[in-house]
Amino acid sequence: MNIHEYQSKAILRSYGVNVPEGYPAFSVDEAVENAKKLGTPVVVVKAQIHAGGRGKAGGVKIAKTEDEVRQYAKELLGKTLVTKQTGPAGKEVHRLLIEAGSNIQKEYYLSFVTDRKSSRVVMMGSEEGGMEIEKVAAEMPEKILTETIDPAIGLAPFQAQRMAYGLHLPKEAIRKATKLMMCLYNAFIGKDCSLAEINPLVVTKELDVVALDAKLNFDDSGLFRHPDVEELRDVTEEDPKELAAAKEGLNYVNLGGDVACMVNGAGLAMATVDIIKFYGGEPANFLDVGGDSTPEKIAAAFRIMLDGGQAKGIFVNIFGGINKCDLVAQGIVDAAKIISEDGKSLPVPVVVRLEGTNVERGRQILKDTPIKNVIMAPTMEGGAETVVKLVKEAEQA
């Protein structure tokens, strides 16, 4: 789960991380009010969206007067920002962060991430602040310093010091930097983060150490321990179909195309998306319905795929292992009845590939159904080819 920068900074502040004073604003007036409250000569107006690269896309503005704050707030609120991470559609700005300006002397990079290989949390730092860390890693990997953290000990002070000296921080900033690292680590662990990234971390001309930007990502599996974090979820940042699916307990990702699929199991679901593309279709979604789905859940999945006219065809790909094909087939037929207006037909062709336990009985159920345009596929590749062909025909018609 992602949250906004201003929310991340509020969490970090509560853990003792030095962040600039700032307040969120949802309107132009509020932005101006906040700037007055800050009373600093320079105020930064920052667009709050769940994507990086905001600065380059014009989402961060430096204001020196109240009028400038008003002007920038007006400009940014409601604007669609297209950054490297938003994709071409961009993201609409609904919130701003109004923040006190900092007197930057030098920018650094600091983060904590989970490292799969060592099964540990790793602290990463670089003197190349402000740059994307992936770019630094690709172009000058020697500029990235890492400290692997023993979970039984936590981040040891000597590791924080080694990082601070390795980054060649000014002498006066070392203690402040190590304190910030310790606090950031505590936040990472305390809130079950999967990423805590400060880019840039800055040393100011006054030799203060400040987290100028902050990005926290959370481990979805750990959210049950953090209802306060769950409350920060901004639904306007999420795909409406993905939100609807999550409410139904479905594992769904919108991929934008028109050939939908419904599959049991995440791995097979990923592979089904791939096979649709392999046969020339544009995948509409990833969808894992799980093995023990009720007709109601399958009906909800159909509705989400069809919503807004997105799916022009649906490929149902089921391998019945523990789950029996006849029960899955019955679930599909019952779900089709639920969403079919006349009880006899579905708005788009549904191609079904069934394999595994009780497959013959499952196929018979689909053969016997009065619902038209449910098409049995004898093989998986046959099913993928058929659904892609039917969608292409529908597009031409």
Next chain:
Amino acid sequence: MGIYVNKDTKVIVQGITGKAASFHAQQMIDYGTKVVGGVTPGKAGQTACGVPVFNTVRDAVEATGATASVIFVPAKFAADSILEAVDAELDLVVCITEHIPVQDMIRVRRYMEGKKTRLIGPNCPGILTTDEAKLGIIPGYIHKKGHVGVISRSGTLTYEATFQLTAAGIGQTTAIGIGGDPVKGTDFIDALEAFKNDPDTLSVLMIGEIGGTAEEDAAKWIKENMPDKPVTAFIAGRQAPPGKRMGHAGAIISGGKGTAADKIKALNAVGIEVADTVAHIGETVVKTLKKAGIYEKCHTC
């Protein structure tokens, strides 16, 4: 033969009195697995699936001599169940549970350092050695005895691939689902090493997916350590967009790392053929076996 488990492995089921656990414990018993007990705190003295239930893993081990455990415990408590099994010095722990917090697994892995226990999973379907034993939820009937080992990060893809192998007449030694989480017990290289040391296994099928670099590491390991056992691969997630989690907690392309294209490239670079689609896994394995001249030997069913 096969790896990690066989017909003599004595198994306990942690959380055995739960609905899913007792269903799968019964399936394990029906497959021939030596299930000797179960653990549910507070339910000692009862029986489930015809085996005694104990309050603690240590009690169960002392009474039954079990050396392996399967965990079907809710995510909030599953990490503790793994710790308990490791503390009881079991050889093997298979954790089926999905959605264990990553921080919990990091602590579990730290606790396991220097201990004898091997962990498979979490978030995995378990392990099955054909006609001998199964620990977990893999459907038994699709497996036929043979000489190909199967390693997969995904449950349904394990079944799908095994089904295709069996349909092509290619039997299996052991199929192991290592799980879809980013921090886990057994990774590709561990399982590959076990298959390398198993004289019955002549070839390996590995099924990977987006996220992390375990497939790339495995490719390098295979080239350096297992030249005599041909490997076939499949990678799911070619169409996955960056930054999106595809069902599994570990299935995410982040920071440009973990793409299917990188994995396929790394595997191809060491001469491993990667199936074009999930529907072509069986025939790609057949092709690999024929090329290595062991198709006849591996055509066992």
